[in-house]
Amino acid sequence: MIDILVAGGGPAGLAAAIRAAGAGREVVVLEPRAAPVDKACGEGIMPSGVAALQALGVGVAGHDLRGIRYVEGHRSAEATFRGGTGLGVRRTELHAALHRRALELGVRIVPGKAGAVRQDDGSVSTAGLTARWLIAADGLHSPLRRELGLDRPGSAPRRYGLRRHYRVAPWTDFVEVHWSRRGEAYVTPLGDRLVGVAVLSRDRRSYEQHLSFFPALAGALRGLEAGPVRGAGPLRQDARSPRAGRVLLVGDAAGYVDALTGEGIALAMATASAAVACLTADRPEAYPARWARLTRRHRMLTQGLLAAARQPGIARLIVPAAHRLPRVFETAVRALQ
Template sequence: MIDLLIAGGGPAGLAAAIRAASLGMEAVVVEPRTAPVDKACGEGIMPSGMAALRALGVEPAGHPLRGIRYVEGARSAAAVFRGAAGLGVRRTALHTALHARAVELGVRIVPGKVAKVRQDHDRVGACGLTARWLIAADGLHSPVRRGLGLDGPGGGARRYGLRRHYRVAPWTEYVEVHWSRHGEAYVTPLANGLVGVAVLSGERRAYESQLAAFPGLAALLLGREAGPVRGAGPLRQRARAQRAGRVLLAGDAAGYVDALTGEGVALAVATAGAAVDSLAAGRPEDYPASWARLTRRHRLLTAALLSVARRPATARMIVPAAHRAPALFGAAVRALQ
């Protein structure tokens, strides 16, 4: 019998498979898309995320990131990462590196999409496969989470993300977060001649209309060769629990607040590893508490920043406050790294 079946071959699913294989477990990933997989993503990986990837033996190519800079008009505030740098990485490059490492370790990746899960006291089955355990790492709108009745209640403002690549030399070593009353735009250096620009907003409008809310940034990108637009959302997703019997939820499937702080990859790898480790230790009941501990800081800080950002009167204060209190801004950035 397979030790671990994994629904979803994104960063969380592949990280779980790599961790399981390194512990001597037989892992099989079920993924409907062919590699490399792309998706809407800010594509900036925090230092903690890079450390977690290296621990798995994964070293994607990308552009070093020195820190975070907040920008609004002519005002800005910058904070440098403590210690190691982050990395701007094309989502396809990240997926290629994770996929190659998983295959190197003997992970089997089969085409398919897990929707219905069958389980009893000692096994779980899906897509014609049977395993001792299943990790659902099938994204924001997880079919496994929904099928198990684990979708949490809605509520709160809905936010959506759009991302596009531009052929232009990066003008910064930071992830730049441009603020407006409509939302935020994230500029991530990815290579010598490439940047990614992701826009997060509560308004469902075309990418060009969203970018127009940031006139200084739009002027820098005017006339540049641009790639296709990819979207995701609504971003806020809740799960009633992170475990149901022999199924554990990891990555975005386990619950997601927002992309505002750029911790998605770091949290995906961390929660996937915690899920696998709980199974390897024979203590799956420990995983929900581990998930809560690993994600608590992100959930609290992101929710607090969102509560400020969604109100125009307070959103206008974010960049001036960061500019006037650089030490406090730096401490906040380092708490997230």
């Protein structure tokens, strides 16, 4: 019997598979798409995520990130990371590197998609495969989360993201977050001549319409060679629990607040490793508490920042406050890194 079946071959699923294979477990990844898979994301990895990739033996090229900068009009505030750098890396490059590492360790990747789940005291089955444990890493709108009855309807306003790449030399080694009353734009350096720009908002508009709310940024990008636009959303997803019997949810499948603080990959690595650690220690019941501890700070800070951004009177004070209180801003950034 397979020790651990992983449903979803994105970063969270491949990280779980790599960790489990490194612990001597037989692992199979169920994934319907051929690697590498592109996705609309900010493509910035926090220092903790970079360290997690290194611990998995995954090397990937990208652009070093020194910190986070908030920008609104002529005001800005920046905070450097402490004890390491982040990394701006194309999603396809990251996925390809994780995929290679999984294959090097003997992980079997099977084309297919998880469907109905059957489980008993000793096994769990889906898509014609049976394992001792199933790790659900099937993304933001996880079909397995719904299948297991773990979806929790959210009441928060829906937010959506759009991302595009531009052929231009990065003008900074910070992730820039540009603020407006309509949302945020995230600029991530990805290579010598590549920059990713993602926009997040509650409004459903075209990418160009969103970008027009950031006049200085739009002016800097005007006329540049640009790639296709990719979208994602709604972003907020809640799960009743990250575990249902012999199924453990990791990454976005276990719940997602927002992309505002840029921790998606770092949290995917952390929760995937925690799930495998609990399984290899034969303590699956410990996973929900570990998941809560790993994600608590992110959830609290992101929810707080989102709540402030929804209030126009408060939102317009975010960048001025960060500018005037640099130590507070630096503390917040380092708490999330």
